[in-house]
Amino acid sequence: MRVLGQWEDYLALCKPKVVALIVFTAVVGMFLATPGMVPWSILLFATLGIGLASASAAAINHVVDHKIDSVMARTRRRPLPRGYVNTQSAIAFSFILGALAMFVLAEYVNVLTALLTLFSLIGYGFIYSLYLKRATPLNIVIGGAAGAAPPVLGWTAVTGALEPHALLLFLIIFAWTPPHFWALAIYRRDEYASADIPMLPVTHGVEFTRLQILLYTIVLFIVCLFPYLIYMSGLLYLIGALLLNGGFLYYAIRMQFDHSDRLAMKTFKFSVWYLMALFAVLLVDHHVPTAISMLGLAG
Numbered sequence: 001m002r003v004l005g006q007w008e009d010y011l012a013l014c015k016p017k018v019v020a021l022i023v024f025t026a027v028v029g030m031f032l033a034t035p036g037m038v039p040w041s042i043l044l045f046a047t048l049g050i051g052l053a054s055a056s057a058a059a060i061n062h063v064v065d066h067k068i069d070s071v072m073a074r075t076r077r078r079p080l081p082r083g084y085v086n087t088q089s090a091i092a093f094s095f096i097l098g099a100l101a102m103f104v105l106a107e108y109v110n111v112l113t114a115l116l117t118l119f120s121l122i123g124y125g126f127i128y129s130l131y132l133k134r135a136t137p138l139n140i141v142i143g144g145a146a147g148a149a150p151p152v153l154g155w156t157a158v159t160g161a162l163e164p165h166a167l168l169l170f171l172i173i174f175a176w177t178p179p180h181f182w183a184l185a186i187y188r189r190d191e192y193a194s195a196d197i198p199m200l201p202v203t204h205g206v207e208f209t210r211l212q213i214l215l216y217t218i219v220l221f222i223v224c225l226f227p228y229l230i231y232m233s234g235l236l237y238l239i240g241a242l243l244l245n246g247g248f249l250y251y252a253i254r255m256q257f258d259h260s261d262r263l264a265m266k267t268f269k270f271s272v273w274y275l276m277a278l279f280a281v282l283l284v285d286h287h288v289p290t291a292i293s294m295l296g297l298a299g
């Protein structure tokens with residue numbers, strides 16, 4: 001048994017792919033907060049701080065979910081259930097990451113961003129993982145607030161203030177999270193049932209969950225129109241958002257008729273690409289017109 005664990009095990013504790021997307025949404029939040037370039041020091045330290053805090057929260061989740069993870073096939077091979085990292089080392093690792101994150105954010109970004117990041121860390125690492133996940137099928141809806149925070153954190157890192165446009169970015173991820181997760185939960189429902197976790201397909205059935213996926217996808221579609229409607233984003237964003245939301249809606253509607261686990265899994269995978277692409281479009285839409293007009297001025 002590898003008691004102290006190798007670096008790959010500690011990397012796995014950080015849920016690197018999820019954290020990568022979280023950090024990307026935070027970076028987009030930073031760029032959307034200003035018409036110009038984000039100051040380099042903010043870009044560097046806010047990205048580092050938000051990334052470290054998210055990784056710390058993910059590591060706490062591994063500790064809290066140790067027992068559940070050892071029951072489910074999808075999570076059985078994680079470092080703690082396998083005994084590759086012990087609980088004390090994982091707690092110490094998470095504490096070091098969290099403390100570093102707070103230091104970097106409070107010292108080099110601003111106190112508001114540090115505080116909001118701390119709330120998000122507590123929201124996912126403790127409130128969702130320790131309590132909500134085991135307490136209610138609305139776990140994902142409420143817990144999703146922590147995962148939706150990063151663009152707001154990016155925004156406050158640049159402006160030092162909470163502003164309505166940032167909350168719209170929050171709402172996009174907040175509405176996206178339930179269909180993102182429930183598609184996977186349908187596929188993994190038996191595992192959640194055997195671990196006694198009240199995920200929606202376990203408590204209310206698969207048909208009800210499919211309907212909820214469709215309803216949240218419609219809400220997401222509507223929320224995604226707002227950046228254009230309030231002149232926060234332009235035509236390029238509108239076209240991208242219509243295509244991406246059309247795609248998500250297509251999957252959600254198909255799921256009402258095609259009840260295969262294969263389609264549920266495809267929908268889940270699409271949801272990840274969807275969020276990445278939507279935030280990429282928000283970024284490109286925000287900066288391409290500026291770049292074009294600068295080129296025009298130069299020419």
Ligand code: HEM
Nearest residue numbers: 017018021022025074140143144147148173177181184272
């Ligand atoms: C409460 C909120 C959320 C829940 C319950 C949730 C749940 C999950 C689960 C169970 C997986 C599967 C992981 C695996 O296959 O081992 C997953 C994958 C993923 N999630 Fe989420 N998620 C949430 C929020 C988010 C957020 C906010 C983001 C990013 C902004 C995100 C990005 C991803 C990515 C990129 C993957 C794919 C990871 C991979 O391929 O290994 N998730 N999510």
Ligand SMILES: CC(C)=CCC/C(C)=C/CC/C(C)=C/COP(=O)(O)OP(=O)(O)O
Nearest residue numbers: 018053054057058061117120121124146147
């Ligand atoms: C800015 C900041 C500190 C944010 C932290 C937010 C954060 C890391 C969100 C991750 C969301 C996520 C992967 C949930 C997985 O749920 P799960 O634990 O039920 O899934 P699992 O069964 O795969 O562990």
